[in-house]
Amino acid sequence: MNFIYPEYEIVRNHEKCTNCGICKKECANEAHGFMESASKMTCDDAKCVNCHRCSVLCPTKAIKIIKSGNTYKENTNWSNKTINEIQRQAESGGVLLSGMGNPENYPVYFDKILLNASQVTNPSIDPLREPMESKVHLGARPKKIERDTDGKIKSNLKPQMFLSMPVMFSAMSYGSISYNAHESLARAATELGVMYNTGEGGLHENFYKYGKNTIVQVASGRFGVHPTYLNSGSAIEIKMGQGGKPGIGGHLPGTKIVGDISATRMIPEGTDAISPAPHHDIYSIEDLCQLIYSLKEVTNYTKPVIVKIAAVHNVAAIASGIARSGADIIALDGFRGGTGAAPTRIRDNVGLPIELALACVDDRLRDEGIRNNVSIIAGGSIRSSADVVKAIALGADCVYIGSAALIALGCHLCRTCHAGNCNWGIATQIPELTKRLNPEVGYKRLVNLMTAWRNEIKEMMGGMGINAIESLKGNRLMLRGVGMNEKELEILGIKHAGE
Numbered sequence: 001m002n003f004i005y006p007e008y009e010i011v012r013n014h015e016k017c018t019n020c021g022i023c024k025k026e027c028a029n030e031a032h033g034f035m036e037s038a039s040k041m042t043c044d045d046a047k048c049v050n051c052h053r054c055s056v057l058c059p060t061k062a063i064k065i066i067k068s069g070n071t072y073k074e075n076t077n078w079s080n081k082t083i084n085e086i087q088r089q090a091e092s093g094g095v096l097l098s099g100m101g102n103p104e105n106y107p108v109y110f111d112k113i114l115l116n117a118s119q120v121t122n123p124s125i126d127p128l129r130e131p132m133e134s135k136v137h138l139g140a141r142p143k144k145i146e147r148d149t150d151g152k153i154k155s156n157l158k159p160q161m162f163l164s165m166p167v168m169f170s171a172m173s174y175g176s177i178s179y180n181a182h183e184s185l186a187r188a189a190t191e192l193g194v195m196y197n198t199g200e201g202g203l204h205e206n207f208y209k210y211g212k213n214t215i216v217q218v219a220s221g222r223f224g225v226h227p228t229y230l231n232s233g234s235a236i237e238i239k240m241g242q243g244g245k246p247g248i249g250g251h252l253p254g255t256k257i258v259g260d261i262s263a264t265r266m267i268p269e270g271t272d273a274i275s276p277a278p279h280h281d282i283y284s285i286e287d288l289c290q291l292i293y294s295l296k297e298v299t300n301y302t303k304p305v306i307v308k309i310a311a312v313h314n315v316a317a318i319a320s321g322i323a324r325s326g327a328d329i330i331a332l333d334g335f336r337g338g339t340g341a342a343p344t345r346i347r348d349n350v351g352l353p354i355e356l357a358l359a360c361v362d363d364r365l366r367d368e369g370i371r372n373n374v375s376i377i378a379g380g381s382i383r384s385s386a387d388v389v390k391a392i393a394l395g396a397d398c399v400y401i402g403s404a405a406l407i408a409l410g411c412h413l414c415r416t417c418h419a420g421n422c423n424w425g426i427a428t429q430i431p432e433l434t435k436r437l438n439p440e441v442g443y444k445r446l447v448n449l450m451t452a453w454r455n456e457i458k459e460m461m462g463g464m465g466i467n468a469i470e471s472l473k474g475n476r477l478m479l480r481g482v483g484m485n486e487k488e489l490e491i492l493g494i495k496h497a498g499e
């Protein structure tokens with residue numbers, strides 16, 4: 001027996017509705033129906049996940065989805081959500097699953113940080129008329145300048161990754177997202193001169209041509225990993241952890257391992273793709289070091305290696321180990337980071353905000369004199385160009401965006417990616433749904449978003465009197481906190497507004 005009242009209600013204005021049936025066709029959750037006898041549309045609120053597909057595409061705007069007004073007698077301790085979750089578990093006996101990032105009411109530090117702007121002295125720079133450098137390169141820097149016997153500087157720069165702007169698309173595997181979503185990301189990264197990331201699902205053979213703008217990932221399941229794959233991208237990322245589900249592995253159900261996905265992952269059709277929680281050959285920094293050098297060996301020391309970790313309590317010490325392990329880049333993933341599927345309890349209760357993790361890692365590496373051993377990529381809910389600028393001023397070299405890129409592709413954050421029925425054709429492998437995302441449209445929307453952010457980043461930098469990303473990096477004097485306590489300010493390494 002179902003004890004749960006629907007979370008959302010489909011409100012249809014029958015005066016505006018023309019019974020065209022578009023909403024019925026567009027809802028893969030079958031929330032809309034048509035009653036022949038009454039000649040009118042019907043709906044089943046319980047099936048609605050609030051993805052907005054029907055309300056956006058209804059030609060007469062006759063539908064809106066509202067949060068159900070039906071409420072428990074809740075109190076501070078027992079919220080509607082908590083009671084509903086207990087009801088769901090009592091019914092199913094299962095672990096609760098969710099898609100996308102942690103939505104809970106923890107502080108968003110980016111929203112408590114303000115940027116500086118020049119006034120009178122140290123004049124601001126007009127980015128439309130004066131040169132403004134938005135390019136970045138990622139990788140280990142030489143510890144010191146060395147000269148040969150003739151006094152010429154010896155170039156001993158390790159392999160680098162070049163970006164036209166300090167934003168890249170984060171790892172999303174083919175399997176967790178559709179072919180068309182991957183193609184949109186690959187084409188946008190190529191046009192923009194940035195990188196997209198294969199995630200842990202291998203690389204479809206059609207996408208090898210985007211290799212110059214591809215980061216290939218090696219995760220604990222090692223799906224689709226072989227020498228050609230490793231050599232096909234511009235960098236290799238070892239995924240040790242992910243902000244959306246720190247400390248646990250992944251699971252793509254066998255129902256999604258079909259056709260090309262099975263071939264790309266190199267596992268039989270219908271087999272569950274289980275990524276173990278740990279890499280079974282890594283139990284220490286020395287083990288990680290061995291994998292890094294195995295990957296460098298197979299790529300003839302031509303590619304930088306990124307190690308991605310979830311932001312967790314002792315992240316600074318972990319990053320310090322990674323910076324000494326031979327890795328060229330560390331990717332830090334905060335607890336708001338998105339995921340195709342995660343146990344809700346893990347997603348909502350484990351990890352750290354990226355702002356705090358980033359500041360303490362940058363501090364630790366500087367204190368130990370090893371900041372130049374590695375570049376830092378920050379991810380985990382970067383939502384706007386202002387978040388990008390703040391992340392760089394807190395110590396990042398650049399950022400990863402995932403959820404923001406998917407929103408540009410049409411995602412409406414219904415957070416049911418794990419169900420595989422994405423009405424926007426993104427987190428699904430159902431052919432009738434995947435074709436809803438046209439990669440020609442998708443890649444242009446991504447290019448638009450990134451172009452807009454690049455211009456905004458330049459405007460903010462110009463306002464601060466800064467003309468290069470390198471001068472913004474770790475420049476916490478450009479930041480002030482509002483409404484934070486002493487400890488938070490101390491960890492972020494910034495002053496309170498007014499100081």
Ligand code: SF4
Binds near residue numbers: 012019041058060
């Ligand atoms: S799409 Fe709009 S107009 Fe068409 S049946 Fe649905 S509610 Fe009615």
Ligand code: SF4
Binds near residue numbers: 029053054
């Ligand atoms: S799930 Fe999406 S398409 Fe279906 S009724 Fe709800 S909002 Fe509309």
Ligand code: SF4
Binds near residue numbers: 412414415425426
């Ligand atoms: S990708 Fe699709 S299923 Fe996932 S949150 Fe976005 S709209 Fe919903």
